[in-house]
Structures are given as C-alpha cells and as structure tokens.
Amino acid sequence: MSGNNEIRARLTEWMKANGLSLARAGKKLGYNEATVSRYLAGTLTGDVEAFERVAEEVMEADSRKRSWQSYYIQTGGTQKTITLLDLIRSACDVGLITGAAGLGKTTACNQYAGENKSAIMITLSEGHGDNWTIIRKLFDSLGVRNWSRRSGEDSRGEFVVNRLRNSERLIIVDNAQRATLSGLRWLFDLHDSAGVPVALIGNPDVLCKVASSDQLSSRIGLRMDIGEKGVGWVEDAADRILDAMWPKAPNEVRLLARESARQPGHLRRLVKQLRIAIRLCEAAAWKSKQAAAFVEARTLIGTPEEE
Numbered sequence: 001m002s003g004n005n006e007i008r009a010r011l012t013e014w015m016k017a018n019g020l021s022l023a024r025a026g027k028k029l030g031y032n033e034a035t036v037s038r039y040l041a042g043t044l045t046g047d048v049e050a051f052e053r054v055a056e057e058v059m060e061a062d063s064r065k066r067s068w069q070s071y072y073i074q075t076g077g078t079q080k081t082i083t084l085l086d087l088i089r090s091a092c093d094v095g096l097i098t099g100a101a102g103l104g105k106t107t108a109c110n111q112y113a114g115e116n117k118s119a120i121m122i123t124l125s126e127g128h129g130d131n132w133t134i135i136r137k138l139f140d141s142l143g144v145r146n147w148s149r150r151s152g153e154d155s156r157g158e159f160v161v162n163r164l165r166n167s168e169r170l171i172i173v174d175n176a177q178r179a180t181l182s183g184l185r186w187l188f189d190l191h192d193s194a195g196v197p198v199a200l201i202g203n204p205d206v207l208c209k210v211a212s213s214d215q216l217s218s219r220i221g222l223r224m225d226i227g228e229k230g231v232g233w234v235e236d237a238a239d240r241i242l243d244a245m246w247p248k249a250p251n252e253v254r255l256l257a258r259e260s261a262r263q264p265g266h267l268r269r270l271v272k273q274l275r276i277a278i279r280l281c282e283a284a285a286w287k288s289k290q291a292a293a294f295v296e297a298r299t300l301i302g303t304p305e306e307e
Contacts, residue, residue: 003039003048007055012040014059029054077233077267080226081108085199089119089170092197093221094188096176098204102266103227103234105201109172121172129179131186135160138171157186164194177202181213188219234261238270245274252291253277260298273297 015025022033022040029036031051038044039051081097081104088095099105106123113121122137135157142163154162164171173179173187179200191198200206204225210216227234238261242254249257260270276297280286286293 002042002044004052007052008040008042010059011055014062018062029058077104077226077237078108078111080224081105081201082112084222084224085109085112085119085170085172088197088199088222089116089168091221092168092195094191094198094219095200095222096207096210096220097199097201097224097226098207099226100266101203101264102268102270104237104267105226106174109174109201113172116170118167119170119172121174123174124176124178124183126178129175129183131157131180131182134173134179134183134186138164161190161194164190164196166195169196171196171198172201173199174201176200177204177206177209179206179209181209181216184210184213184216188216191219234266237261237267241267241270242274245271246278246290249294250290253294256291256294269301273301276300 011025014020020028022036026033026036029051031054035044035051039048044051077099084095084097085108097105109121113119120138120141122134122141124133124137138160139156142160144159144163171187171190176184179187184200187198187200190196200210207223207225210220235258238257239254242249242257246253257270257274260273261267263269273294274297277290277294280293280296281290286296
C-alpha cells in the first residue's frame with residue numbers, strides 16, 4: 001500500500017468531519033476525484049509524497065481557520081450583535097444594528113442563523129434592495145415549491161406574509177444599507193402585518209436612510225451601534241485572532257495587527273492580512289521576517305476602504 005497510513009487516516013477523518021465527497025475533497029486539494037480515491041485505497045502511483053504534502057497543508061490551514069473563527073465569534077462586536085438579535089426576537093420588534101464594516105456583524109448573523117434554525121437570514125447586494133428583491137429572497141428562503149400566480153394563488157408578497165403570520169420567526173436582513181426606501185417600507189409592513197420580528201443589520205448608512213423617513217424611524221424599537229464605545233474591544237479581538245491564527249508571531253506583529261484592526265475593514269481586513277502574511281512566511285525569503293511579511297501583506301491588500 002503506497003503512502004503514509006497516518007496521513008491517510010487523517011485525510012479520511014477530515015473528509016468525514018467536513019462532509020466532503022471525493023470530488024469536493026479533490027477540489028480543495030487541487031486533484032481530481034480519481035486521484036483522491038486511489039490515494040485512500042493505497043493504490044496511487046507517481047509522486048505520492050507531493051500529494052501528502054498538499055493534503056497536510058490543506059488540513060492544517062483548515063484547522064487554523066476553525067480555530068480563529070471560534071475566537072472571532074467571541075469578540076465584543078459579535079457578542080453585542082447576537083445579544084441584540086435575541087432581544088429583537090424576544091420583543092417581536094423591529095431592530096437596527098449598525099457598525100462599520102468588518103466589526104463582526106455578518107459573522108454574528110451567520111452564527112445566530114446557524115444556531116437558530118427558525119431564523120431567516122437574507123443578504124442584500126448593491127442595486128438589489130428593492131421590495132421585489134426582498135420578497136423574492138424571503139420567498140425562496142421559505143422553500144416554496146410548485147407555486148404559480150397563474151393558478152390563482154396569492155402573489156409572492158402575499159404568500160410570504162401569510163406564511164410568516166404569527167410565526168414569530170426572526171427575519172435578519174444583512175447589508176440593510178443597500179435596501180431602498182421601498183424595500184425598507186415593505187419590511188416594516190411585513191412586521192406589522194405578519195407580526196414577525198425584523199432585524200436590520202448594516203453600516204451607519206442604513207441609520208441615515210431610516211432617519212430620512214419619520215414614519216420608519218419612529219417604528220424602530222431597538223437599536224445599537226456596536227462600535228460606538230471606541231476601539232478597545234477591537235484591539236482585544238485582534239490579539240485573540242492573532243493568538244489563534246499565528247500564535248508564534250513576534251510582538252511587532254501584534255502591534256501592527258492592532259493598528260490594522262483600527263482601520264476601515266477592521267477585523268475582516270485583519271484576517272485577510274494575516275492569511276497572506278502567514279502564507280508569505282512559509283517561503284524561505286520571509287521565514288525570519290514576520291513583521292515585514294505582515295506589512296507586505298497590507299501592501300498587497302491595498303488601501304483600506306469602507307465597504
């Protein structure tokens with residue numbers, strides 16, 4: 001049997017833990033399905049060691065990612081977001097959660113929706129935030145099949161309202177700053193008609209948009225800016241993410257990481273920068289220049305901009 005049995009066993013367990021088919025595992029490893037199958041069967045020929053090196057690198061990177069993600073979800077911004085989502089659901093109200101890009105709002109929403117299966121999370125994109133888009137996204141989230149307006153059934157909007165009425169399912173709208181006024185009005189009307197809680201998540205622009213309409217602003221029951229009390233918790237989060245992703249990084253990198261976390265993009269940008277820096281340091285030219293690699297990673301990412 002060719003190859004290292006220990007690596008083969010780890011790869012088998014990694015695929016099982018992540019629910020990966022041979023095809024999906026091959027895609028992550030950069031090999032085709034047949035190659036992965038032959039390796040697991042011990043019949044792979046050619047440069048088996050090269051395959052195993054790639055497999056070990058991918059599994060190590062995946063483990064590192066899972067480690068920092070568990071820290072990321074514990075940061076101040078994510079904790080605040082999750083707490084307010086719970087309050088919005090309990091109060092069955094309309095809530096507004098704002099904060100600069102990269103503070104952990106989306107991470108918290110994904111975590112919350114993953115742990116609370118009754119919650120419905122939709123994400124808006126630029127130019128796609130009108131009422132019809134929101135209706136379609138909610139309609140699709142409800143998993144409706146065989147619906148046809150021609151058969152005399154309710155319109156999509158009516159169907160969504162009727163399906164959600166009195167369900168008290170939390171509707172999470174991420175990137176809510178991209179919603180148009182028509183989209184926001186429809187969501188507020190959904191809350192009134194169906195009696196469901198609605199959480200609007202976005203950067204400070206969404207607050208300005210809601211504030212532009214007295215009718216909408218007066219209907220916000222709960223609101224919070226998760227970054228309004230300074231950057232102390234952001235720096236603490238940067239330390240914890242660094243400890244998880246790059247525990248052997250020197251103190252110079254820690255100081256640089258805190259500085260990066262204060263820039264637009266915050267923790268999201270820091271994670272990207274760390275990934276690149278860690279990758280650079282795998283090369284001999286950067287191995288003993290971790291701080292320089294971190295600075296180079298910042299250059300490769302480019303000038304920070306608000307998202």
